[in-house]
Amino acid sequence: PMVSQQAAPTVSSKPSCKPAVFVPVDRSPEIQEARLKLPILAEEQVIMEAINENPIVVICGETGSGKTTQVPQFLYEAGYTSSNGIIGITEPRRVAAVSMSQRVAKEMNLSHRVVSYQIRYEGNVTDETQIKFMTDGVLLKEVQKDFLLLKYKVVIIDEAHERSMYTDILIGLLSRIVPLREKKGLPLKLIIMSATLRVEDFTENTRLFAVTPPVLQVDARQFPVTVHFNKKTPLDDYSGECFRKVCKIHRMLPSGGILVFLTGQAEVHSLCRRLRKAFPFQKNSTAGDDDDRKESVEEMRKFKKSRRRKKAATLPQINLDNYAVVPVDEGDEDRDAETDDDIAGSDVDLDLGDGDSEEEEKSDSSLPLYVLPLYSLLAPEKQAKVFRPPPPGTRLCVVATNVAETSLTIPGIKYVVDCGKVKKRFYDKITGVSSFRVTWISQASANQRAGRAGRTEPGHCYRLYSSAVFMDFEKFSAPEITKRPVEDLILQMKALNIEKVINFPFPTPPPAEALAAAEELLIALGALKEPPMTGRLKEQQAAKLSCPISPLGRVMATFPVAPRYAKMLALSRQHDCLPYTITIVSAMTVRELFEEFDRPAASEEETVKLKGKKGRLVQMQKIWAGQGSLQKLGDLMVMLGAVGACEYSGCTPKFCEENGLRYKAMLEIRRLRGQLTTAVNSVCTDAGLYVDPKMKPPTEAQATYLRQIVLAGLGDHLARRVQAEELLDDKWKNAYKTALLDDPVFIHPSSVLFKQLPEFVVYQEIVETTKLYMKGVSAVEPEWIPVLLPPYCHFGKPLENPPPSYCPETGRIRCHRPSVFYRVSWQLPAVEV
Ligand code: ADP
Ligand code: MG
Numbered sequence: 001p002m003v004s005q006q007a008a009p010t011v012s013s014k015p016s017c018k019p020a021v022f023v024p025v026d027r028s029p030e031i032q033e034a035r036l037k038l039p040i041l042a043e044e045q046v047i048m049e050a051i052n053e054n055p056i057v058v059i060c061g062e063t064g065s066g067k068t069t070q071v072p073q074f075l076y077e078a079g080y081t082s083s084n085g086i087i088g089i090t091e092p093r094r095v096a097a098v099s100m101s102q103r104v105a106k107e108m109n110l111s112h113r114v115v116s117y118q119i120r121y122e123g124n125v126t127d128e129t130q131i132k133f134m135t136d137g138v139l140l141k142e143v144q145k146d147f148l149l150l151k152y153k154v155v156i157i158d159e160a161h162e163r164s165m166y167t168d169i170l171i172g173l174l175s176r177i178v179p180l181r182e183k184k185g186l187p188l189k190l191i192i193m194s195a196t197l198r199v200e201d202f203t204e205n206t207r208l209f210a211v212t213p214p215v216l217q218v219d220a221r222q223f224p225v226t227v228h229f230n231k232k233t234p235l236d237d238y239s240g241e242c243f244r245k246v247c248k249i250h251r252m253l254p255s256g257g258i259l260v261f262l263t264g265q266a267e268v269h270s271l272c273r274r275l276r277k278a279f280p281f282q283k284n285s286t287a288g289d290d291d292d293r294k295e296s297v298e299e300m301r302k303f304k305k306s307r308r309r310k311k312a313a314t315l316p317q318i319n320l321d322n323y324a325v326v327p328v329d330e331g332d333e334d335r336d337a338e339t340d341d342d343i344a345g346s347d348v349d350l351d352l353g354d355g356d357s358e359e360e361e362k363s364d365s366s367l368p369l370y371v372l373p374l375y376s377l378l379a380p381e382k383q384a385k386v387f388r389p390p391p392p393g394t395r396l397c398v399v400a401t402n403v404a405e406t407s408l409t410i411p412g413i414k415y416v417v418d419c420g421k422v423k424k425r426f427y428d429k430i431t432g433v434s435s436f437r438v439t440w441i442s443q444a445s446a447n448q449r450a451g452r453a454g455r456t457e458p459g460h461c462y463r464l465y466s467s468a469v470f471m472d473f474e475k476f477s478a479p480e481i482t483k484r485p486v487e488d489l490i491l492q493m494k495a496l497n498i499e500k501v502i503n504f505p506f507p508t509p510p511p512a513e514a515l516a517a518a519e520e521l522l523i524a525l526g527a528l529k530e531p532p533m534t535g536r537l538k539e540q541q542a543a544k545l546s547c548p549i550s551p552l553g554r555v556m557a558t559f560p561v562a563p564r565y566a567k568m569l570a571l572s573r574q575h576d577c578l579p580y581t582i583t584i585v586s587a588m589t590v591r592e593l594f595e596e597f598d599r600p601a602a603s604e605e606e607t608v609k610l611k612g613k614k615g616r617l618v619q620m621q622k623i624w625a626g627q628g629s630l631q632k633l634g635d636l637m638v639m640l641g642a643v644g645a646c647e648y649s650g651c652t653p654k655f656c657e658e659n660g661l662r663y664k665a666m667l668e669i670r671r672l673r674g675q676l677t678t679a680v681n682s683v684c685t686d687a688g689l690y691v692d693p694k695m696k697p698p699t700e701a702q703a704t705y706l707r708q709i710v711l712a713g714l715g716d717h718l719a720r721r722v723q724a725e726e727l728l729d730d731k732w733k734n735a736y737k738t739a740l741l742d743d744p745v746f747i748h749p750s751s752v753l754f755k756q757l758p759e760f761v762v763y764q765e766i767v768e769t770t771k772l773y774m775k776g777v778s779a780v781e782p783e784w785i786p787v788l789l790p791p792y793c794h795f796g797k798p799l800e801n802p803p804p805s806y807c808p809e810t811g812r813i814r815c816h817r818p819s820v821f822y823r824v825s826w827q828l829p830a831v832e833v
Contacts, residue, residue, distance in 0.1 A: 021079035031107050038066035039220045044074050050214050051075070055178050056190045058199055061218030063448060064409035064455050067193045068100050068158055072115075072131050073108060075154055080189070081130040085153030090136040092164040094119045095376045096407040099383055101133035136166035143173055144496050148181055154189040159406060160202065161194040163479035163507075165489065169496075172505045175208045195406050197444055198476055201507045208505045223454035225416075225461050233465040238419040239267050241464045243274050245417050246397060249462070250279065250369055256414025256459070257396040259404060261449055263423040263438050265375045268399045272373050275397060279369035319574060367395055374400035374408070386410050405448050409455065416453040418446060420465040426483075442477040446470060479508045486510045487518035487563050491527055494549035495557035502545050519545055524715060524791040525567050527553030560679045561585060568713035569680065575705050578680060580640060580698050584706070586672035587639035588764055588776060593669075594621075594642075594750075595660045617660030620645075625752045629703040632779040634753040634761070636710060639776075641697065643669055648694045708788060711780045714762040715789040719745060719774060721759050736761065739792065741772065748773040760785065 027035070035041055040061060050057050061067050068089070075087050091097040101117035108115060116125040118134040125132055136157070143149065155174060160167055174190050181188040192202060192213075203212055230241075242260050249258055262268050370390040374383060387410065390396040398410055402422050422441045441449075446463065453459030463470065481489065489510070493501050502515055522528045529550050531543030549557070556566035565585045572581035587593060597614035601607040624641025625631050633640075642659075646666050649655040656663040698706060711718070719736035722744070727733065734757060735744030745766055747754050753761065756779070764776025785792070 021082040023077050023079050023082055025073065025077055026109050027107060028109065031109075035066075035070065035107065038070060040066035040070045040218050043216070043218055044070075047071065047216055048074055048078055050216055051189055051191065052078075054214055055182060055187060056175075056192070056209060056211075056213040058192045058194070058203055058213050058215040059218065060194050060196050060199055060215060062220030062222055063195050063406045063451065065218045065220035067218065068096070069103055069107060071156060071191065071193065072104055075189075076108070076131060080153050086129060086151060087131045087154045087156065088139060088149075088152045089131070089133045089156040089158055090139045090167065090170065091133060091407070092136055092159050092162045092167055093376060093403060093407050094135055095378075095383065095403050096159070097133040097135050098380050099408065101131070102380065102384070103387075104131060104133075136164060136170055140166050140170055140173075140496065143170075143177075148177060148184070148186075149188065150186065152188060154191065156191045156193060158193045159195070160192045161197040161199070162406070163201075163477075163481070165480045165484060168479060168481050168507050169493065169504075171202060171507055172208065173496075173498075175505050179210075195448065201479070205505075205507060208507060222451060223456070223458040225450050225454040225459045227450055227461045227463060229463050229467040229470065230465055233420075233469045238262075238421060238464055239271055242271055242417055242419055243278075245462050245464065246271075246275060246369075247278060249415050249417070250367070250395060250397070253415065253460075255367075255395060256457070257390070257398065257410070257412040258415045258417065259410060259413045259452055260397070260399045260417040260419075261404065262399060262401060262419055263421050264401060265373075265377065268373045268375050268401060271399045272371050275369060275371045275399070279371075319571075367393070369397050370394040371397045371399065374398050374404055374410075376401065376403055383408075402445075404452065405445060410452070412456060413452055414457060414459045416449055416459065416461040418449045418461060418463050420446065420463060420469070440465075440469070440473055442475060443470065443473045444476045446473065481506065482508055482510060486514045487521050490515065490518045491522055491549070491553060491557050491563055491566075494522075494528060494547075495554055497549070499548055500546040516545060519547065521716065522553065522563060523547060524789075525556075525563055525713075526550060526791075527556050527563055527567070530791075561676070564713045568709050569676075571709050571712055575702055577698075577702060577705050577709060579677075579695055580702065580706055581709060582673055582676045582680065583640055583643055583669070583695065584636050584710070586669045586676060587643055588636075589672055590665045590668045592662055593639060593665045595662055597660070613660055616658075620659050621752055626697060626703075629700045629707070630697065631752070632758070633698075633703050633707050633710075634778040635751050635764075635776050636706070636778050637703065638752055640695075644695050644697065707778055707780055708784055710778050711762055711784055712788045714764070715792055717763050718780070718785070718789070718792065719761050719763060721757055721761075736774065738763075738766075738774075741766070743772055745772040745774055747777050748775045751775065751777045753777050753779060 040047075047057075047059065059067055059071065068091075072087050072089055075081070081087055089097075089100070091100065097117045097119050101112065101115055105112050105115035112124045113126040113128045115131045116129040116133070117123055118125050118132060118138050120135065120138065123134075139149075139155070142151075149155065157167060157170060157174070160171065171192065174188075178188055178190050192199075196217075199215060202208065203215055239262065242262065246258055246260060260271065262271060372382075372386050374386050386396075386398050386408075389412070396412060398404065398413070400410075404410060420441055421438050422445065423438050426437050450461035450463075453461050490501050493504065498504055501519070502512065519528065523530050527550060528547035531547055552567075552570060555570045556563055559566040559569050561569065565588075568581050568585065569578070572578045594617060595613070597610045597617065599610070601610050620642075621638050624638045624645060625634070626637055626641060630637050642661060643666070645659070646655060646661055647670070651666055651670065653663045655661070656666055716739055719738040722732050722735050722737060732744050735746055738745055747757065747761070748767070751774070758779035760780045760782050761774065761777045762780055763774035763778075765774075767773050767775055
């Protein structure tokens with residue numbers, strides 16, 4: 001083919017870098033014609049020369065210019081795969097890895113045995129594979145096994161502008177791997193590809209690359225896009241606003257595809273349904289929609305195996321060394337935020353009422369609307385539909401999540417409807433537990449979305465928010481790495497055997513104090529091997545910053561939750577505690593399980609009503625708290641009980657309303673339980689867990705184990721009640737001392753343990769209102785502390801003049817200082833482990 005001949009290698013000064021063979025590709029005429037229209041084809045020679053001459057190259061280009069589909073083909077034709085070594089391309093999203101491998105295979109007229117993909121749970125890589133698309137997580141796992149990535153001749157990091165955590169770490173790692181490969185005489189080419197967004201973090205970062213890599217700019221044909229802002233910004237119902245906007249466009253504006261940006265799968269389906277109802281097209285198009293939903297429920301069922309381990313309960317003591325799971329090899333975590341929508345099934349339906357306007361909008365337009373959904377988990381065959389021309393005489397309308405922003409380019413789009421929101425993962429500062437939330441996008445994202453309208457002709461972008469709101473958007477979204485809790489990240493890197501995290505060449509590093517604090521916590525949790533306490537303080541501190549991972553840490557690293565919670569999960573295979581721990585961790589992640597009745601009321605009548613409701617809730621909480629050891633599990637038992645009771649009743653809005661539970665929170669917990677169960681099953685392949693909504697309450701013994709498990713995970717959130725003789729003044733009455741704060745803290749009045757004042761408690765979080773209050777409180781037994789939390793204990797000599805509360809016989813624990821260390825008598829009774 002003509003174009004490829006242009007790229008025939010030129011003579012280079014470094015022959016070892018440049019393959020000499022030219023590999024012909026047999027493309028169909030239609031494909032060849034479509035390729036020739038792509039702006040990047042004109043740059044093939046420049047791009048290939050830059051790659052031949054430099055170990056690292058950055059390629060920037062407008063989305064849709066052809067980077068992802070064409071650069072691997074350029075390399076293939078230039079012979080980069082002709083001697084041992086393949087081309088690897090990483091994508092932050094699974095959907096892109098799968099669909100791009102299929103597209104490239106088709107363009108090159110090669111089978112998927114040669115152009116393949118690998119994502120976490122599936123792939124079609126063979127011995128013949130020469131071009132391999134994968135998620136960034138998959139390549140990161142490969143680095144763990146083969147640090148030099150010897151299998152690859154070229155590694156392409158695609159969509160680097162997304163700044164996903166794994167992509168960032170990969171770029172840091174590759175900045176070291178490339179020179180190492182050079183030294184070995186087996187050079188590796190690194191190509192970083194990005195949409196036209198900020199790339200200085202990569203190129204002007206001397207820690208990263210010794211020599212600034214060349215940046216190639218691919219100019220794209222971009223037609224002007226007229227941007228229309230809404231005068232007012234709708235508060236909540238952006239989905240309804242999208243519906244109205246699409247109806248208007250379809251009825252009033254000339255032909256051309258419509259692309260709608262929404263935030264999640266449920267929303268996408270809901271809008272598709274409404275649009276299909278308003279502009280009926282084909283009976284079976286709605287059926288197809290239902291199929292999609294069935295499929296995602298089916299995914300969930302796959303994990304429902306019935307095998308459960310039965311084991312007689314023995315000593316009420318968890319074993320800290322019992323954290324064995326069967327880790328799986330390949331791994332990636334899908335960070336597409338919309339994926340959280342469906343794991344627990346299809347119960348969540350965000351169809352936003354608004355029935356009247358639906359009737360109103362019922363169109364008399366003669367042109368049918370061909371409505372297609374597009375989101376990450378959609379089956380690949382269904383995704384592929386958006387790339388094909390719509391049936392003749394119809395208008396294409398794609399309702400998509402963020403995947404259509406830069407990962408996939410849909411042909412023929414002339415109108416973009418942008419709700420301005422995106423679903424993102426957020427991390428709780430205190431707990432580190434992540435949850436999904438819908439927030440405003442960045443200005444850069446808004447402009448990317450608008451750009452989707454001007455690919456083939458001038459277009460229009462309808463922003464469902466005001467220009468004032470747009471001006472308030474952040475310019476770019478911050479790199480993921482600066483927003484995640486770092487203890488989690490550090491654990492992941494240690495699992496990669498990167499010990500000196502502080503020296504790692506991050507494109508954007510997290511703050512140093514954050515790194516040090518994270519390392520400290522991980523040592524305390526037992527996820528890292530503690531350094532020997534020898535040498536000078538400075539050396540000790542340095543050693544603390546480069547501890548290797550422990551076997552427990554490796555297990556913890558496989559769970560998709562913050563390390564404290566990962567430790568709880570890791571210990572919970574004992575005594576069948578996993579389903580309970582999963583539920584507790586899910587419930588702790590969801591804020592405000594219970595309705596708030598302490599709000600000021602508008603009328604006398606309402607005050608009475610609220611009081612009644614609150615009374616009822618308090619009563620229910622007492623019931624959910626159970627008796628004995630269950631009751632000592634405290635607020636966490638209340639969470640378990642509430643979830644169990646709610647699910648037993650079928651999790652209806654009515655039940656929630658009557659019992660003071662927040663319906664939305666309950667749905668969220670159900671979903672998280674599904675998600676975590678799936679994750680645990682993928683790690684513990686023999687656990688065969690399934691979500692049993694109507695879970696039985698834990699047994700007395702299990703409740704004891706659960707308290708120990710919670711203590712083992714929340715060790716740094718331990719608090720001890722101040723004893724009478726320690727009362728400094730009245731403000732310490734009923735107060736607790738914690739390891740982290742000097743001030744008195746109190747059990748929150750809403751806690752079921754508020755009146756009981758156990759001697760030792762662990763808490764989920766501290767909130768500050770009129771006082772510092774602990775929430776999510778469980779009682780723990782003092783004698784467990786030295787066994788389960790040795791790093792937090794100081795084993796000292798018995799005191800010469802012990803204060804009255806000190807009891808050498810029972811070895812009661814004293815806390816000398818409110819901070820950090822608990823002094824434990826050496827005479828503690830041995831606890832059998
Ligand atoms: P970039 O990576 O620069 O964003 P791509 O290589 O993904 O660009 O896309 C180049 C072009 O190929 C786009 O215009 C897109 O429409 C087209 N394309 C990509 N995937 C497919 C597909 N599966 N079917 C048809 N066209 C496709
Ligand atoms: Mg691309």
